[in-house]
Amino acid sequence: MTGCNSMSSGYCSLDEENDDFTFFTAKTSFFRRPQGKQGPKNAVKEEEEKPKSLSEQDVRIKIEEYNSKVSENGMKLSPDGTYTGFIKVHLKLRRPVTVPAEVRSPGGGAGLGPEALEKKTSFYLPNDAVKQLHISSNTTVSEVIQGLLKKFMVLDNPRKFALYRQTHRDGQDLFQKLPVSEHPLYLRLVTGPDPEHLTFVLKENETGEVEWHAFSVPELQNFLTILEKEEHERMKQVKQRYVAYREKLLQALQEAQGKPG
Template sequence: MTLGSSMSSGYCSWDEELEDCFFTAKTSFSRSAQNKTLVKIVAKPADEEKHKPLTVQELKQKIDDFNAKVKSCLLMKLNEDGTYTGFIKVHLKLRRPVTVPAGIRPQSIYDALKEVNMADMTDKRTSFYLPLDAVKQLHISSTTTVSEVIQGLLKKFMVVDNPQKFALFKEMQKDGQVLFQKLSLTEYPLYLRLLAGPDTDVLSFVLKENETGEVEWDAFSIPELQNFLMILDKEEKDKIQQVQSKYGRFKQKLQQTLKEAGGKPG
């Protein structure tokens, strides 16, 4: 599997002053929503749990149909052994910062899938936000699973967070709603791409935090937990300052109005 694009800056070291430490790649600490589109997480229908295997002839026909609709050079290719390769795009929509070893350059695309234990490389950690609109292009095989896609993305960016903290979703649009379905770790994203066609409005892939309803705090390291506390404290102070500033301006306008209206009949 080959991964494209590069890491964005906007990070801090644990050794730096906390006051200057946390900022995003977009210079804004707030991770507010980008739009007001209704988003809904939906359960996977029972009839989608398993797909009927395609014959080699059916695969060839579907791949030919797929390639006929592709407007770029990102075509699918059928191999002699019945497997096929192609490209998928993954949108990274992570609301929390990710953790990487401090002072180490990101891996090249050729090193992205090597079995390297990043946690053993350094004890120092650097945390940063990935841009909300980041899109990574992957060249994968029909045998590449969701689990391998997630691990490949994390290795690309040298993220040392537990892969179980992340999940791959398929995003669809229906009746003005954006629908998300969480994919199981054993599903094959390229097969889903083939069935849906190349139109990303019909189907796109999104990497998000693995929301299980209850946060499994035991899965986080002490530095990560300390990081979350400092981020929450900074967000709280920023919010308090915004509210105080807002009502301070309102108070000034009210006092000015009362002063101008003084002595005049009400």
């Protein structure tokens, strides 16, 4: 598996902060959302569709159709009946990921030395970053996830992540969690290159239960740090709203007292 299109690294959640900082919260990230409630128009829904298998002749025809719709990065059929091509994976991760700490190599350049295996840090990957991968028809969802984590040197357990197929229909985004044994390039081929019909998205594996043993101690400590920061920000917002509301009330009282009764 080979990768294209580099992506800038995320920022360290413990060292930097900006106005667009997205906090990790137990409410939104740890626990399953209530079932049976319909959300707004663009709410996420589960879509259950599985394409049928294709014969070798069907595969050849599909590849020709697919390549006629793209100007670059088409699919190539091999003599053994397999084929290769590109898929784009959108990373929509709400939680920080664990990566090795960057150290200086003995030659003076930036690199990862043996000490990086012990030094770790947590980062938020850029929101909705896109990674393009060159894979074969035999590449599974599990291999795609492992390949993505390896490219970004993410040390987290691959079981924490899942690959979803996203489609857009009637103004709604529909998501389906893909089995680890599914073949993404096959889905890309039978669906076509239009991202409206299929987009691959890497998200946290929402199992409905928190597998605390899967998190390292630094990760858990980082979660607590972020939750404390979120609590501080929420308190600050409440105080600011209280002050603004109090000033409006005082102003209204003064105006009312100045008017004849």
